[in-house]
Amino acid sequence: MGIDISQFLETFYEESFEGLDIMETALLEMDTGEVDDEAINTIFRAAHSIKGGSGTFGLNSVSDFTHVLETLLDEMRDGKRAVTKEAVELMLITVDVLREMLIALRESADVDTDRVAKIHSELEIMLKGEAAVVEATTELTPSESSASAAGWVVNFRPHVHMFKTGNDPVRMIKELSDLGEMSVHCNVDGLPALDDLDPEECYLSWRIEIKGDNVAQDAIKEVFDWVEDDCDLDISSQHAVAELSAAVAVEATPVDEPVVTSAEPASVPNTPLESPIPQTPSAPKAPVTAKKAAGTESGSIRVSIDKVDALINMVGELVITQSMLNQLGEDFSMDKLQRLQEGLAELEQHTRELQENVMRIRMLPISFAFNRFPRLVHDLSQKLDKKIEIKLSGENTELDKTVMEKIGDPLVHLVRNSLDHGIESPEVRKANGKPETGTLELNAYHQGGNIVIEIADDGAGLNTARVREKAVEKGLINENDQMSDEKINELIFHPGFSTAEQVSDVSGRGVGMDVVRRNIKDLGGGIELKSEFGVGTKITIRLPLTLAILDGQLMRIGNETFVIPLVSITESLQVKAEYVKSIAGDAELYKLRDEYVPVVRLHDVFGMEPDTKELIGGLLVVVEGDGHSAGLFVDELMGQQQVVIKSLESNFKPVDGISGATILGDGTVALIIDIPGLVQLARKKSHRAKPRGTIAA
């Protein structure tokens, strides 16, 4: 064959993972025990596509495995088998196993054959266990079904558009040859003169005689499963058509048909395939779906066509504006100044729109991250013996792909926490006058330049007294400390904190919430917790929409401009003399309401020459990073603007207190301050400065 099909392998994997996701979703919907024909059909189609695709690529282990599942589904579809909870569970496991197999195959790793075999046999037991065994066969369990001693005659006439559906007769004939000894006669009558021949159309038809004595009709039919609607197919048993076939043979002899034996099926004339036909492994019957693979680390993204169209439109307008400006520039005189300015304004607008739209390409709906939760909740609620319902909303809220990839694990952690510690067991809930089934709500929406994700449960809520007790026990706070409930609840984000009475294998090791918070902070976001004992907990995560752009506050020290991420800034104020305190004449503190924040003289930390070193009357920007507040002493605050983050490391190295750089409107470079890093740097410096200070004093 002239086509290297391995290039489609990646597409196959992607589509298969999509198919598995679809199956999983549909299976979870069936969970309630109702038989939904549409759901079963959806699962069946997805399984069928995976089976067919894997067969095409020679991944027989996958196709064999899927086949058993398909048989089971087929029986359910035909109403011959009840949809039991056990069956759904088993199928969910099957989906997992299939996913593992595909992942292993894609990474050329070893497939866990024991597990596969175990599930395989479980499926077969289920198949045989109940009545109504459909007369289906697998290569592994050759059934006694309608086999015929004399073999079969298959008349296969593909429609002319066969190749355009991505199917290849050669492959089918090849597959047939696996079933038994056969002979193939090709009918070239339909072949037009060379001039009229369209290489992308199929003019040939075949008559195939299969001589095997235990070949099942179903097995033959299966080969043509994909093309049922794209060909005329006629399968009859050998003895019934023996006379007829003899007649055909006699008639056919003068035409001098090329006879091809099964030994070399590849030599069936397949000229049409020499042209580059996009031979995708997708079946024509494959469900068209908007849901995409959740593959969190895949290097490619799918972009909806309207986003691309919008971009093309915009580029078109940009080109028009550019040529207009070009023309204007060719013979420019001062009276055309107005038009030049208009043109430039237009150019600016188009560029901005283009930038926004290019950014949108990286945006994906959060359903990618949310979709895994119904399954997680399903599995965990069984494990924990709880009744939990999950409600998703705002799944179409879009956010940057990179942010999405990084928020997945923290979300899983929070959901697990809610299920394990939050929602009580049905008995407890009943006793407390709550409905037996607990609810977990996931919600996402945009607010300003941020995406807000909420995880709310109607569970037990945080036991503030218990948290406090634990915090005292762990020495995080003093017994006599006066703290608001919110402050106490926030302690659960402290490293090494867990109030779970018992460590379960779901959660409770206390290495969770602080990691969650750190991950979210790393993304430039924040996490808040609201909890009422006995009523429920709501966790709100706020994240920037994208990592490539940052809302910045521009400020100046001496001649240099810096950018402070707007999210880190709590407030800016003018320094009043009465609030400035100092410790040992060295470390400066500023009294901010009932707190003292250390003053960080940025010019000192960065070793620069400022306008003024006089703190009183100067500007203090109060920032918060990594749980520590600090007041940055700067010369001047300038505008706020969105800045595009550029890496300093790609050509240089990481610099303490600096997270990156950006290019300002005038083309110069401004450094972006890394607040947590800066606060640390300032502490280090003051530590080093202290001994000197005491000597001087």
Added chain:
Amino acid sequence: MNIAQQIEASEGLDMDADTDQYLTFMLDGEEYGVDILRVQEIKGWDSVTPIPNTPQYIKGVINLRGTIVPIFDLREKFNLEQIPYGATTVVIVLKVKNEKGSRTMGIVVDAVSEVYNIKTEDLKASPDFGSAISTDFVEGLATINEKMIIVLDIDFLLNSSVEGDLELG
């Protein structure tokens, strides 16, 4: 003779397989050479954005068509006497290879000089000055028209300049 003419002229020559072209520049009266294939562009001195807590010879970063490129002052790196930047002062933007790939960096020099073809065999190893003067960044010495050219190992020179001073400041 300017560089363009020089390159033109040298293209007419029969290039030996083991002949490399070097761009040379002046620094405090001495002529230094770098592999011309590493030179990305030569631009005039423009203001830079200084990076806090870095050694003095790291002048800062510039915006080179959207990428952030650090600029090193070779005079300061070599502990030579400093002179104010003048009309001939240029920044040579170089591609520097390291184990992770490559970086783009710029060096500030007094002036660009010539392009020479230097045969590999004409490149003499620099004499060992002992530990007093580090000559690790010198790839070799060549003599052209009675002049000595110091050919620099820019990979070593610039990578060590970046990595070696992490603790400074």
